[in-house]
Amino acid sequence: MSGRAQPLVVGAGPAGIRAAQALVAAGLRPLVVDEAPACGGQIYRQRLVPDGRSAEALYGSEAGKAQALHRDFAALTGHIDYWPQALLWNLRDGEADIAVAGENRRVAYDGLILATGATDRILPIPGWTLPGVFTLGGSQVALKAQGCAIGSRVVFAGTGPLLYLVAWQYMKAGVEVAAVLDAAPFSAKFAMLRGLKLFPAIVLRGMRFVAELKLRGVALHSGVEGLRIEGSREVSGVAWRSGGREHRLACDGVGYGLALRSETQAADLAGCAFRFDQRDRAWLPQRDAAGRTSVPRVYLAGDGAGIFGADAAERAGERAALALCEDRRLPVSLERAARLERELARIDRFRDVLEAAFPFPAHWAGAIAGDTLLCRCEEISAGEARDAIGRYDIVELNRLKAVSRVGMGRCQGRICGGAAAELLATETGQGIEDVGRLRSQAPLKPVPLVLQPAARDRETAA
Amino acid sequence: MPLLHRITRKDHAPIAFTLDGRACEGRAGDTLLTAILSHAGAVRQSEFSGKPRAGFCQMGACQDCWVTLAGGERLRACTTPLAAGMSIVTQAGRAS
Numbered sequence: 001m002s003g004r005a006q007p008l009v010v011g012a013g014p015a016g017i018r019a020a021q022a023l024v025a026a027g028l029r030p031l032v033v034d035e036a037p038a039c040g041g042q043i044y045r046q047r048l049v050p051d052g053r054s055a056e057a058l059y060g061s062e063a064g065k066a067q068a069l070h071r072d073f074a075a076l077t078g079h080i081d082y083w084p085q086a087l088l089w090n091l092r093d094g095e096a097d098i099a100v101a102g103e104n105r106r107v108a109y110d111g112l113i114l115a116t117g118a119t120d121r122i123l124p125i126p127g128w129t130l131p132g133v134f135t136l137g138g139s140q141v142a143l144k145a146q147g148c149a150i151g152s153r154v155v156f157a158g159t160g161p162l163l164y165l166v167a168w169q170y171m172k173a174g175v176e177v178a179a180v181l182d183a184a185p186f187s188a189k190f191a192m193l194r195g196l197k198l199f200p201a202i203v204l205r206g207m208r209f210v211a212e213l214k215l216r217g218v219a220l221h222s223g224v225e226g227l228r229i230e231g232s233r234e235v236s237g238v239a240w241r242s243g244g245r246e247h248r249l250a251c252d253g254v255g256y257g258l259a260l261r262s263e264t265q266a267a268d269l270a271g272c273a274f275r276f277d278q279r280d281r282a283w284l285p286q287r288d289a290a291g292r293t294s295v296p297r298v299y300l301a302g303d304g305a306g307i308f309g310a311d312a313a314e315r316a317g318e319r320a321a322l323a324l325c326e327d328r329r330l331p332v333s334l335e336r337a338a339r340l341e342r343e344l345a346r347i348d349r350f351r352d353v354l355e356a357a358f359p360f361p362a363h364w365a366g367a368i369a370g371d372t373l374l375c376r377c378e379e380i381s382a383g384e385a386r387d388a389i390g391r392y393d394i395v396e397l398n399r400l401k402a403v404s405r406v407g408m409g410r411c412q413g414r415i416c417g418g419a420a421a422e423l424l425a426t427e428t429g430q431g432i433e434d435v436g437r438l439r440s441q442a443p444l445k446p447v448p449l450v451l452q453p454a455a456r457d458r459e460t461a462a
Numbered sequence: 463m464p465l466l467h468r469i470t471r472k473d474h475a476p477i478a479f480t481l482d483g484r485a486c487e488g489r490a491g492d493t494l495l496t497a498i499l500s501h502a503g504a505v506r507q508s509e510f511s512g513k514p515r516a517g518f519c520q521m522g523a524c525q526d527c528w529v530t531l532a533g534g535e536r537l538r539a540c541t542t543p544l545a546a547g548m549s550i551v552t553q554a555g556r557a558s
Contacts, residue, residue: 035522035541042521048543049491051470085541119523131504131516132465138520141540146496147470173469233514234465234503253465263523376518376526379510410525415518446525446538 005108006031006081007324008096010088010266011115013041014065014310015302015317017073019113022321024079026330031107033086033098039073041117041302042137043310045145046070058144060169061205065310090442091269099447111297111324114266115317116304120162120257123364123419124372124382127229132253136162139255140169149175151253155238157181157227159358160259161206167255168209171216178251179219181240183258183361186222191356198350221247226367229254258360260307261418267305268440270298276433279355280307281362282418283437289341291320292327299323312347315340362432365422374423375416377409382423389427397421397436410446413438465516466499479548480532488544495520495527495539498550505529505539505552 007023009016012034023030038046044059044066055063076082086100091112098105120135127133134142134150136158142148143166153176156167167180195203214220226241230248239248267285268274273294274283284306291299299320302313319340322332368374370383388394388404397420400406406420407413413420417438425432474489481501488497495517498505504514505527517527520540527539532549 037543047491048493049471049474051474051491053470119519119521129513129515129518131514134517135519135524138518141520142466142496143469146466146491146493148466148468148496148500150466152467175467175469234516376524379508410528411523415524445522446528 004328005094005110007111007113008033008107008109009113009115010034010096011041011117011302011304012036012039012073012082012084013115013117013302013313014044014069015115015117015304015313015320016041016113017069018314018317019115019301019321020076020080021072022318023324024076026321026325026332028325028328028330029080030113031081031083031109033083033088033096033100035085035087037084039084040066040070041310041313042141044069045141047145047147051147053147062310065314069314087445087447088266089444089447091266092442097442099443102448102450104447111299111328112270113291113299113301113317113320113324114270114304115300115302115313115320116263116266118260118262118303118307119414121259121261121360121418122256122415123258123361123422124368124374124416125227125229125256125364126369126372127231127235128256129373129376130229130231130235131233132231132235133229134253134255136160136166136255136257137260139253140166143169143173149173149253150255151235151251152176153178153251154253154255155179155181155249155251156255157183157224157238157240158255158257158259159183159361160257161354161358162257162259163358164206164209164213167213167218171213171218177213177218178249179221179238180213181224181227181238181242182220182222182358183224183227183364184222184358188357188359189222191353195350195353195357198346198353202350219249229256259358260303262306263304263414265412265414265440265444267293267298267300269442269444271295272298272300274437277306278433279351281360281422281432283433289319289344290323290337291316292323297324297327308344308347308351312344315343315347319344362422365419366426368419368423374419375406375409377411377416378405380404380406385420385423386427389424394424395428395430395435397424397438400424401438407438412441412444463503464500465503466496468500477544477546479544479546479550481550482553483549492544493540494529494537494542494544494548494550497544498529498539498552502552507553
């Protein structure tokens with residue numbers, strides 16, 4: 001490897017795994033860092049210990065893909081350096097700071113593939129900070145990785161493909177699902193018919209989830225408005241409007257989410273240029289079809305670069321690795337690269353279908369009640385944010401953060417940033433693309449601050 | 463009162479820990495979040511309003527589930543495996 005530093009792959013989900021595999025195939029030895037204790041990412045997350053459930057029980061129709069990824073990553077042992085439970089918290093001048101095993105390791109890299117994934121997209125609703133309310137992804141993690149249900153009688157609300165998948169998984173696990181509340185109007189689902197040509201199996205699977213939920217008596221409501229979660233110290237129920245009526249249901253757990261949002265902070269620290277993506281309603285790091293960013297030898301793959309799903313992540317991970325190899329003048333199969341790009345383009349068209357079937361309810365942002373928390377870290381209400389916007393004529397998101405502290409807490413705006421942008425756009429009559437994006441800061445997530453004892457103290461102690 | 467309900471691992475090896483001084487048992491394979499919420503309805507109180515919080519994303523993104531050990535160490539509950547003997551403090555003023 002002629003003394004060059006090794007490539008760094010951040011994330012060991014479907015994109016990171018396929019990227020690492022392709023790098024190894026090209027004769028490179030990447031360093032793979034991942035926050036989780038085992039590979040798989042969120043979608044193919046592994047349990048901490050076996051619990052008697054089969055891969056089919058855990059991953060359903062995707063069991064084969066999950067097992068292949070876990071197996072293929074295990075086969076890379078000895079050919080990669082792999083740091084699990086490792087947090088990349090800073091990137092600067094070709095070096096990465098990684099917190100692992102209680103210490104900071106600064107590593108130089110030559111080629112960086114960011115496969116940082118996604119989390120649930122949220123708009124605040126009354127009661128969303130109550131104990132017993134989790135994201136849809138979080139509800140799934142509880143069930144899949146921990147074998148726990150988030151309640152004994154659960155409601156799933158929001159929109160997006162995950163809404164019906166998680167509800168179905170809970171039902172299959174024997175948990176009482178009280179209702180599925182979809183913000184999308186029923187008519188939006190006809191868009192899925194357009195998806196039949198592209199990916200019939202995925203569309204039919206979704207239809208099967210809905211049919212089986214219905215068959216088991218789960219109440220399915222669409223066109224849900226005015227959604228609120230009730231309770232004082234924990235969830236006691238949900239209320240909403242649909243079909244021209246007010247509804248109320250008792251429950252002790254709520255899974256909530258409005259599809260997904262990309263984790264882009266690492267790309268920001270790497271210096272990547274961003275562009276606004278209308279479909280995701282978010283500023284995303286620029287990339288070409290191969291995954292190259294505006295920064296030489298920095299590549300993106302998977303949902304962290306825009307929401308495309310796990311099947312796309314596998315292909316984008318491999319494609320980005322091929323790009324890295326090409327840029328290092330290593331031989332790569334251009335035929336394979338072209339094929340991956342064609343498959344990604346097809347998935348991209350399907351994403352348009354999904355977005356039409358599960359549209360983001362942007363109008364909810366204008367309706368967030370004044371006393372509903374917008375920023376759950378700093379406990380800033382929507383009303384306080386609106387006051388700041390009005391009083392200081394704020395038109396840009398970082399200014400709103402500086403004045404109101406929205407997005408300044410421990411999550412660094414991961415959870416509230418998108419909602420704050422929607423609120424600011426609504427309040428000022430601007431387009432969502434015109435309010436800017438939160439600048440990312442190191443450390444990307446909280447890191448332990450350990451002060452070494454001074455030399456004099458050490459002598460005293462000894 | 464417990465927020466999470468176990469479906470699997472009910473008979474896995476017990477792991478002893480304390481929650482606000484109370485002796486509790488988790489199971490092998492638990493995260494701290496699972497261990498706490500199998501016994502309680504919250505993992506902490508908001509430092510601003512004092513309202514209970516119990517995590518949100520369960521994947522290390524939202525930072526809602528940081529908990530404090532009796533010794534003062536702070537841990538993110540959803541990404542930390544439960545270890546025997548952990549002494550967790552969820553309520554202000556309960557630290558011994």
